[in-house]
Amino acid sequence: MALKRLELPPPRVLLFVLSAFLGFLALEGFLLWAYNDAPLRLGLLDLLFWGALTFWSIKVRVPLPMSASMSQLFVFALALVVLSPPWLAPLVSFFARWNRQVWYKELFNRSQDGLATALAALAWQFFQQNPLYMGSWNLSAGVGIAAASLVLFLANTTLVTTAIHLANRISWYEVWRRNYRWLVSSYLLLSPLALLLARAYETPLLGHWGGWTVLLFLIPLYYSRYYWDEKVRLEQAFDTTLELLMNALEAKDSMTRLHSERVAEIARDLARKAKGGDEAYAQAVYRASRLHDIGKIAIPEPLLLKPGSLTPEEYGLIQSHTTKGAELLSPARKVAFDPLVYNVLLYHHERWDGRGYPRGLAGHEIPEEARIVGLADAYEAMTAPRPYREAKTPEEALREIQELSGHQFDPRLVEAFTELWKENPIWRDRQAYLAAKEGSVSASTSSPHSSDSASPSPSEPDPRTSGE
Structure with a gap:
C-alpha cells in the first residue's frame, strides 16, 4: 500500500496536478496578503461546525459515470465565502477532504477544491466592493452569490474534466457532457441556498444559534443529492441492460462474438473522421451501433445459423430485424434514445444505389449515421467467419x-474508411481485436470449413451477415 502511494502518474497528468496545487498556493497567498485585515467573525465552534458540514458533504458525494464524483461541497464553501474573510473558505475546502487515495489524486482533489473556492471568493468580493444597484435595491449579494456559484462550478468541472481527459485520453467534451451537463440546472438552482444559509446563520431563526436553521436546510439538500444519485444509478442500470441485451444476442451465435462492439468501434472512428473530429457525434454513433442488430433477438436461432441459402420467406423474416429492433426499443424513445439511434436501427441495411431495405432509400436519403454503421457492419461481417462462408482477410x-463504392456504400465514406484502415487501427484485424479485448482468441474466430451451399453475392447482401 505504501508503494502504491508513491507511484507517479503520466508526466502530463503530474504536471497538471502540480500546476493546480501551485495555482491554489499562489491564489491563497494573494488572498491572505490582500485581505489580511479582514475580521474573522467566526469563533472556534463556528469553524468546527462549518468544517464538519464541509467534510460531510464530501463524504456523501455521488459517483459520476467517467471517473469523477459530485458533492454538495459548493453549498457550504459558498456559505463560508459569505461569512468569512476570502482566504478562509479555500483553506477549509482544501483540508476538509480525507479520502486516502493515491497521493497525486488526493493532492489534485484538494487543490481543485481549494482553487475553485478561492476563485469564487474573488468573484463574491468583487461585487461586495463594487455594489450593484437597481434603483434603491442593492443587488450586490444576489449577483455576487450567482457569480461566485458560476465561477466555482466552471473552475471545478473544468479542472476535473481536464484531469480525466489527460489521464485517460478521452475527449474533453465527452467527459464534461457525460459527467456534468445534466447537473448544471440543479447546481445553479441550489447555489442561492448558500446565501440563505449564511444569512440564517448570522440571524438565527430557531433557538439562539443559527446552526439549527442550517441543519434544517440539510433536508432539501439531502433530497437533491438523492436525485443525483438516482439519476446516476438509472443511467448505470440502463447501460447494464443494454450490455445484457448484447450478450443475449451474441449468445445465440458464437460466431458473432463481440460483433456489435467491433462494429461500434469502427463506426465511431469513421463518424469522427467523416464529421471532422466531432466527438459528440462519434460517441452517439458508437452507442447506436452497439444496438444496431438488437432486432435479431426476435429471429429464430436456426434461421440465423442456417448454413444454406434462404427461401424468400426466410429472407424476409431476417430482413425484419431492422423494424423489429425499432419496435423493441420504442418504449425508450422519449426517455433514453434520440432519433439517431432509430435511424441506425432501421436503415443500416439501406444501400447507396437504393437496393437495400427496409424502404429502398438511396444516396443522401439514407441518414448519414446509418450509412456509417452500414459500412462498419459490412466490414466486420466480411472479416468474421459464418456457417456458410469463410472469413475474408482485412485486405x-x-x-x-x-x-x-457508389453501389452499396457512400463513396465519401469509403474514402474516409480507406484512410482509417491504412492507419492500422486495432479493429482492422479481427483476430488481433479479439485477442486485445479478451486476452486470447478462441476457436470461434477460426474460419470454418466452407459450405457447399450457395452464399449471397455482394450485390445481394444476406441480412444474416449484416450487409456484405
Whole structure:
C-alpha cells in the first residue's frame, strides 16, 4: 500500500496536478496578503461546525459515470465565502477532504477544491466592493452569490474534466457532457441556498444559534443529492441492460462474438473522421451501433445459423430485424434514445444505389449515421467467419468495400474508411481485436470449413451477415 502511494502518474497528468496545487498556493497567498485585515467573525465552534458540514458533504458525494464524483461541497464553501474573510473558505475546502487515495489524486482533489473556492471568493468580493444597484435595491449579494456559484462550478468541472481527459485520453467534451451537463440546472438552482444559509446563520431563526436553521436546510439538500444519485444509478442500470441485451444476442451465435462492439468501434472512428473530429457525434454513433442488430433477438436461432441459402420467406423474416429492433426499443424513445439511434436501427441495411431495405432509400436519403454503421457492419461481417462462408482477410474486405463504392456504400465514406484502415487501427484485424479485448482468441474466430451451399453475392447482401 505504501508503494502504491508513491507511484507517479503520466508526466502530463503530474504536471497538471502540480500546476493546480501551485495555482491554489499562489491564489491563497494573494488572498491572505490582500485581505489580511479582514475580521474573522467566526469563533472556534463556528469553524468546527462549518468544517464538519464541509467534510460531510464530501463524504456523501455521488459517483459520476467517467471517473469523477459530485458533492454538495459548493453549498457550504459558498456559505463560508459569505461569512468569512476570502482566504478562509479555500483553506477549509482544501483540508476538509480525507479520502486516502493515491497521493497525486488526493493532492489534485484538494487543490481543485481549494482553487475553485478561492476563485469564487474573488468573484463574491468583487461585487461586495463594487455594489450593484437597481434603483434603491442593492443587488450586490444576489449577483455576487450567482457569480461566485458560476465561477466555482466552471473552475471545478473544468479542472476535473481536464484531469480525466489527460489521464485517460478521452475527449474533453465527452467527459464534461457525460459527467456534468445534466447537473448544471440543479447546481445553479441550489447555489442561492448558500446565501440563505449564511444569512440564517448570522440571524438565527430557531433557538439562539443559527446552526439549527442550517441543519434544517440539510433536508432539501439531502433530497437533491438523492436525485443525483438516482439519476446516476438509472443511467448505470440502463447501460447494464443494454450490455445484457448484447450478450443475449451474441449468445445465440458464437460466431458473432463481440460483433456489435467491433462494429461500434469502427463506426465511431469513421463518424469522427467523416464529421471532422466531432466527438459528440462519434460517441452517439458508437452507442447506436452497439444496438444496431438488437432486432435479431426476435429471429429464430436456426434461421440465423442456417448454413444454406434462404427461401424468400426466410429472407424476409431476417430482413425484419431492422423494424423489429425499432419496435423493441420504442418504449425508450422519449426517455433514453434520440432519433439517431432509430435511424441506425432501421436503415443500416439501406444501400447507396437504393437496393437495400427496409424502404429502398438511396444516396443522401439514407441518414448519414446509418450509412456509417452500414459500412462498419459490412466490414466486420466480411472479416468474421459464418456457417456458410469463410472469413475474408482485412485486405480482401477492404478491396470489396472499395469495389462497392457508389453501389452499396457512400463513396465519401469509403474514402474516409480507406484512410482509417491504412492507419492500422486495432479493429482492422479481427483476430488481433479479439485477442486485445479478451486476452486470447478462441476457436470461434477460426474460419470454418466452407459450405457447399450457395452464399449471397455482394450485390445481394444476406441480412444474416449484416450487409456484405
